[in-house]
Amino acid sequence: VSSAGSSPAAIAPLPWHGDPLERIRAAWSSGRLPHALLLHGPQGLGKVAFAHWLAAAVLCDAPLAPLDACGTCAGCRLLQAASHPDFTTVKVAQDKSAISVEQIRDTCERLAMTSYRCGAKVAVIEEAHRMTVNAANSLLKTLEEPPPNSLLVVVTSRPGALPATVRSRCQRLAFRAPPRSVAREWLEQQTGAAVADAVLEYSAGAPLAALAAAGPFAELDGRMRRALADLAEGRADIASVAAAWARDQLDERLGWLDFWLSRGIRLHISGIADHVTQSQGATLLPSSLPALNITSLYGTLDRVRELRRTLARTALQKELAVEMVLGDLLRSVVLPARR
Ligand SMILES: [Zn+2]
Secondary structure, eight states, X not given: OOOGGGSOOOOOOOTTOHXXXXXXXXXXXXXXXXXXXXXXXXXXXXHHHHHHHHHHHHHOSSOSBTTBOXXXXXXXXXXXXXXXXXXXXXXXXXXXXXXXXXXXXXXXXXXHSOOTTSSOEEEEETTGGGBXXXXXXXXXXXXXXOOTTXXXXXEESOGGGSXXXXXXXXXXXXXXXXXXXXXXXXXXXXXXXXXXHHHHHHTTTOHHHHHHHHHHHHHHHHHHHHHHHHHHTTSSOHHHHHHHHHHSOHHXXXXXXXXXXXXXXXXXXXXXXXXXXXXXXXXXXOSSXXXXXXXXXXXXXXXXXXXXXXXXXXXXXXXXXXXXXXXXXIIIIIHXXXX
């Protein structure tokens, strides 16, 4: 066992967790911490990290302040080593697509057992919307009759996909994307460099998503701009571009198109359309856009989103679907801009 000084620092809430943090601390101070919490909000805001911090704070043997894990006590160390006997975390297994009823039953049983360390017991369910119907149902008993001194933290980016019976039995804790300046500052601390606003926008303002996307985005952004420029300049035809997109990273490409069109529409409306073309020399949209029809831009954006939704649901002939989207795109964006 190493000395206290060399142990890793306690995990901390992230800079934009102020609201949920205050609410949870107030509940704790007044002895009204609920037995079940529903942490919800877009992906990439650190909800799971918050859940783990909360577990640490609740399970800490020597909190520095109310609900503030010390990071060095036996409880904190056990948690950091992922071997705390009173802590369980559940997520979709690597080779599976859903959280099974067995996983939830096991979690509920552990939550109902007497604490090994004479304290509280905490369970975290990550991506809870991916529980099977049976799994969600098996959670109800625990939600209705919570074991004493237990805390169940249900985390999801899609609360609407959880059964209402589960939602209504948890106290909700909302997570929201921080102001851009807060996200930018945090990203700079993490990467040691400025992160382009476009990456943050592409990640819907979610800092952790932006951190993950920063490298891949720059690469995708370059490739997509080149592809559109090739189409615009007649160096490539729709069929070959559609075939290439259908083969590789189609969802990412459509995500990029969604981002690019949304941004284009917004900037066009606010009269600064030239920002869309800012780099890579692929001037697809000129600074004044008399020929651009905002309605057809929206139409193209709708079509991109519809294709993304359809892709997730059904096997469809991707090349043909992409060709139709590209046809739209050429008519509404690329060709008018060349006139
Ligand atoms: Zn501690």
